Amino acid sequence: MNETKKKVSEPLLQISKRDAMPWWKSYLVRAAAILLALLISGIITAALTKANIFVLYKTMFVNTLAVVKKNKLVFSVTKLWTILQEVAILLCVALALTPAFRMHFWNIGAEGQVLMGAFGCAAVLITLTGKVPVPVLVLLMIVASIVGGALWGVIPAIFKAFFGTNETLFTLMMNYVAAQLISFSILHFGWGASKGMNYTGVINLLGANKRVGWFPSIFGQQYLMNILIVAVLTVLLYVYLKYSKHGYEISVVGESENTARYIGVNVKKVIIRTMILSGALCGISGLVLVAGTDHSLSTGTAGGRGFTAIMVTWLAHFNPAYMALTSFLIVFVERGTKELSTAYAQISDNLADVLVGIVLFCIIGCEFFINYRVRVHLPKNRKEGKAE
Amino acid sequence: MNIVSMIVAAVQQGIPLLFGATGEIVTEKSGNLNLGIPGIMYVGGISGIVGSFLYENSLHGAPINPFLGVFIPLICSLFGSSLMGLIYCFLTITLRANQNVTGLALTTFGTGLGSYLGQSLTKLAHSETPDISLIATGSLFRKSFPVFPEKIRWLGNILFSYGFLTYLAIFIALFAAYFLKRTRPGLHLRAVGENPATADAVGINVTAYKYGATIIGAAIAGLGGLHFVMEYLGGLWSSAGFGDRGWLAIAIVIFAIWRPNLAILGSILFGGLYILGVKLTGPIASIFGAGTTDIFKMMPYVVTIIVLIISSIRNRRENQPPASLGLPYFREDR
Numbered sequence: 001m002n003e004t005k006k007k008v009s010e011p012l013l014q015i016s017k018r019d020a021m022p023w024w025k026s027y028l029v030r031a032a033a034i035l036l037a038l039l040i041s042g043i044i045t046a047a048l049t050k051a052n053i054f055v056l057y058k059t060m061f062v063n064t065l066a067v068v069k070k071n072k073l074v075f076s077v078t079k080l081w082t083i084l085q086e087v088a089i090l091l092c093v094a095l096a097l098t099p100a101f102r103m104h105f106w107n108i109g110a111e112g113q114v115l116m117g118a119f120g121c122a123a124v125l126i127t128l129t130g131k132v133p134v135p136v137l138v139l140l141m142i143v144a145s146i147v148g149g150a151l152w153g154v155i156p157a158i159f160k161a162f163f164g165t166n167e168t169l170f171t172l173m174m175n176y177v178a179a180q181l182i183s184f185s186i187l188h189f190g191w192g193a194s195k196g197m198n199y200t201g202v203i204n205l206l207g208a209n210k211r212v213g214w215f216p217s218i219f220g221q222q223y224l225m226n227i228l229i230v231a232v233l234t235v236l237l238y239v240y241l242k243y244s245k246h247g248y249e250i251s252v253v254g255e256s257e258n259t260a261r262y263i264g265v266n267v268k269k270v271i272i273r274t275m276i277l278s279g280a281l282c283g284i285s286g287l288v289l290v291a292g293t294d295h296s297l298s299t300g301t302a303g304g305r306g307f308t309a310i311m312v313t314w315l316a317h318f319n320p321a322y323m324a325l326t327s328f329l330i331v332f333v334e335r336g337t338k339e340l341s342t343a344y345a346q347i348s349d350n351l352a353d354v355l356v357g358i359v360l361f362c363i364i365g366c367e368f369f370i371n372y373r374v375r376v377h378l379p380k381n382r383k384e385g386k387a388e
Numbered sequence: 389m390n391i392v393s394m395i396v397a398a399v400q401q402g403i404p405l406l407f408g409a410t411g412e413i414v415t416e417k418s419g420n421l422n423l424g425i426p427g428i429m430y431v432g433g434i435s436g437i438v439g440s441f442l443y444e445n446s447l448h449g450a451p452i453n454p455f456l457g458v459f460i461p462l463i464c465s466l467f468g469s470s471l472m473g474l475i476y477c478f479l480t481i482t483l484r485a486n487q488n489v490t491g492l493a494l495t496t497f498g499t500g501l502g503s504y505l506g507q508s509l510t511k512l513a514h515s516e517t518p519d520i521s522l523i524a525t526g527s528l529f530r531k532s533f534p535v536f537p538e539k540i541r542w543l544g545n546i547l548f549s550y551g552f553l554t555y556l557a558i559f560i561a562l563f564a565a566y567f568l569k570r571t572r573p574g575l576h577l578r579a580v581g582e583n584p585a586t587a588d589a590v591g592i593n594v595t596a597y598k599y600g601a602t603i604i605g606a607a608i609a610g611l612g613g614l615h616f617v618m619e620y621l622g623g624l625w626s627s628a629g630f631g632d633r634g635w636l637a638i639a640i641v642i643f644a645i646w647r648p649n650l651a652i653l654g655s656i657l658f659g660g661l662y663i664l665g666v667k668l669t670g671p672i673a674s675i676f677g678a679g680t681t682d683i684f685k686m687m688p689y690v691v692t693i694i695v696l697i698i699s700s701i702r703n704r705r706e707n708q709p710p711a712s713l714g715l716p717y718f719r720e721d722r
Contacts, residue, residue: 016720106488106714108423165700166709168421168488169642173689173696176632180686187679198682307492314489348507353500360493361479368483 014375026370033366034329037359041333044358045351049344056340063339064332083331085223088230089288090327093302093309095230095237096281098318099274100153102241104254109156109171111306112178113149113279115299117286119182120144122297125203125290126191145287146280152178153279154272161268175306179299186297199298203290215292226292233281234320241318250274282306308356315363326363333359392545394663399550400620402659403557404429404612408637409644409651410561411609415473416641417568418601419581419712420480423491425609426634427498428472432610433617434502435468436461437625440525440618441509457528458552461614469610472498473603481598484716495634502613506625526623529553529615551619553611560608564648577601581710584717594717612637639692645699645707658688 021029038057046053064083067076093110100107107113124144128137152174159165183198185191193201204211215225241247249270252260260267289301308330316323337352408429415422422428440461444452476494479485529551568574579587580597588594616633617625636658643658644650665684699707 017718108488108492159697159700163697163700163703165697166713168714169638169709170693170696172423172635173639173642173693176635176689177686177693180682180689184679184682184686187682198679304496307496310492311489314486345511346508348504350500350503350507353496354504355500357493357497357500360489360496361475364479364485364490364493365483367485372484 012377014377016373016375018371018373021370029366029370030363033362034359037362040358040362041355044355045340045347048351049340049346051344059343060336060340063343064336081221081223083328083335085226085293086331086335087324087327088223088227089285089293090305090309090312090331091324092230092233092285092288093282093305094312094316094323094327095233095320096149096278096285097309097313098237098278098323099241099250100278101313102254102318103250103271103274105157105160105271105275105278106168107153107156107171107275107278108168108310109152109174109306110282110309111302111304112171112175113152113282114286114289114302114306115175115178115182116148116152117145117283118148118290118297118301119178119185119286120146120148120283121287121290122191122200122203123185126200129204141291142287145283145290147283149283149286150276150280153275153282157272157275161271182297182301183299191297199300200296202295203297204295214295215288223292226288229284229288229292233284234324237281238320246270246273311360311364315360315367329359330356394660394667395546396549397663397667398656398660399546399554400659401662402655402657403550403554404616404620404633405637405640405658406557406561406651406655407612407615408609408634409640409655410557410564410648411605411607411612412638412641413605413644413646413648413651414564414568414577414608415602415605416646416713417577417581417710418598419584419710419715419717420476420598420602421487421491421714422473422476422494422602422605423488423638424472424476424494424498424606425491425637426632427495427502428469428606428609429613429616429634429637430498430502430630431472431613432465432469432607433613433630434505434625435610436465436614437522437617438505438509439464440522440623441512444522444524452524452528454528457525461525461529461618465610465614466607469613470603470607472610473606476606477599477602480716481595481602484718487714487716502630509625522623524623526618526621529618530622553615553619556611557615558652560611561648561652564608568648578710581712584712585719588717588719594719598717609637636688639688642709643688643692643695645695646709661685661687 042053042056045051045056049056062073065075065079066073067079068074093114096113097107097110121141121144124137124141128140132140153171156165156167156170156174159170160167186198186200191200193199204214215222218224218228241250249260249265252263252265253267253270257267260270285305286301290297294301312323312326312330316326333355334352337347337355338349341347341349341351408425411428412422412425440457443456443460472494476490479490480487531551532549566574568578576587576592577597579590579592580594580601584594584598587597612633613630616630617623637655640651640654640658643654661684665681665687668680668684
């Protein structure tokens with residue numbers, strides 16, 4: 001754009017970095033991007049279903065939170081909790097990635113780290129239920145999850161720290177090693193729902209060990225425990241990154257490794273320590289998924305959340321509140337599209353990914369207008385104006 | 389299962405990966421780490437399917453024109469995947485968005501679009517089974533060379549039993565290797581990927597090279613999806629069929645240390661590992677127990693990680709990723 005070779009002395013569009021935009025203005029830009037995304041999604045969906053676009057939005061908003069009872073739409077608490085718990089888990093993975101990304105360590109391996117956490121938890125549940133007292137079992141579940149996730153996180157970190165191995169590609173490959181390892185273990189040790197299946201049934205569903213190792217329901221809400229865990233982690237991580245010495249070291253290494261070295265930070269140690277933390281938090285997400293939500297294990301347990309979380313974390317600029325909002329937006333679009341797909345035959349729930357993609361494109365694109373100023377130089381009379 | 393059919397199967401498995409890997413190498417040489425390759429390959433496949441579906445339906449039973457039968461899906465596939473490449477370029481180069489995030493969003497979008505269009509076409513075709521079959525087009529893509537003399541039939545099978553896309557893949561890979569290493573535009577492209585500021589200073593149009601390489605790379609990768617649905621499956625689409633081949637293609641880029649000619653070997657090797665895993669399930673499972681197929685499926689990734697580690701430890705300059713890989717370039721940002 002600005003590099004087009006024109007014979008005029010000034011390019012048509014002049015792009016320059018902006019000083020920090022006032023926060024309310026940047027939020028307005030983001031809100032505009034989200035509205036634009038919803039508009040594009042709405043037009044596409046309307047074109048597919050030939051339905052009124054406003055009816056579609058209404059269906060999406062209402063059906064996501066309500067069910068039909070006796071021919072009347074009634075607010076559904078169950079649906080709300082399901083959404084909140086989906087948001088919580090996505091947020092948990094996004095949180096796990098935050099310390100790594102602040103350090104400018106591209107941890108694309110959250111999917112694998114979550115899977116390994118889930119694997120650790122499920123392995124303990126399957127092999128040790130009934131053999132050890134319940135408190136010990138729960139403790140072992142937690143430890144196994146954290147170790148599983150941390151191990152998967154620390155291996156690329158060690159090589160990055162000592163040999164400068166490209167972490168983006170390394171962590172990406174580790175995802176598939178984790179997935180195949182789980183598939184292998186389930187088949188090899190016969191944990192499958194039935195013989196030859198590479199996914200387990202619901203663990204401890206019935207019998208003497210019914211619900212052993214499952215997170216308890218609080219106030220009758222199955223998912224409240226998950227949400228509480230994530231809420232506590234959010235606060236702890238925020239304090240750790242903002243107010244602790246470790247958090248400071250992470251930021252410095254992220255800004256410039258040379259500066260970090262100059263002020264006496266042990267860069268290798270920080271990289272390895274931070275990735276243990278990032279992996280361990282991913283492991284906890286796996287624990288929450290197995291013990292709190294699914295109570296089963298398969299290669300799809302992480303369900304792409306590891307990848308979605310990368311986008312959530314990055315787009316939220318590591319701000320927990322904004323991360324929660326982005327997670328909510330993505331979960332809402334996913335669930336809303338699923339609701340539409342039950343209402344309209346022309347839509348399948350695969351459209352959810354397309355719409356989420358459009359929303360992400362818009363949010364990714366709007367960052368440009370927050371960070372850069374565009375001036376248009378009209379060739380005619382050289383009017384200066386802002387285009388936003 | 390004899391050795392000849394094993395090799396043939398390995399090549400057939402490997403070619404989609406080769407297209408993906410060559411496309412990604414060309415892209416990465418410009419400094420763009422496009423993690424949207426899996427999505428682009430999906431779109432490349434489904435665009436071809438949509439094109440040939442519309443064409444076959446417009447025939448109303450008339451015999452298929454061999455030229456159009458191949459040309460339409462090919463053009464549709466190239467168009468679809470180039471468009472995906474354009475989205476990536478616009479966001480990362482013009483709007484300076486983060487490459488990893490944009491790439492992953494593109495993968496979400498592309499796989500979703502592929503599955504969605506696939507499902508819609510299935511409904512349109514009133515098909516009973518959850519897939520689309522375009523046998524006529526598929527057989528055109530599968531048309532191979534005439535059979536060899538009886539005596540050396542095995543050689544003929546290994547070399548000439550594939551459709552034209554297979555040869556195209558190998559040709560593109562060899563040409564890309566030549567282009568990057570031996571031509572002036574290739575040198576410029578590598579300069580852009582290594583150090584865009586320097587390239588800019590000597591008068592290379594960085595934006596144009598980045599756009600060009602990424603869009604052409606996406607088009608090449610999309611052909612991998614087309615090969616998979618048309619030649620490998622013979623004109624079928626099933627949403628989950630493509631699997632994680634897109635990520636394997638990115639693995640091959642590393643395995644081949646950013647050289648398209650090595651990617652040919654890498655993709656056939658990875659294809660072979662996959663075939664071994666599938667074919668040897670019975671005998672190996674009886675010795676080592678169930679689940680061994682997964683160990684074979686894991687191997688390509690493990691091998692890739694080992695290559696990545698070794699090349700970073702040896703630290704030889706010619707075996708490294710392009711120096712500015714994944715970094716944005718903004719001229720005023722110095």
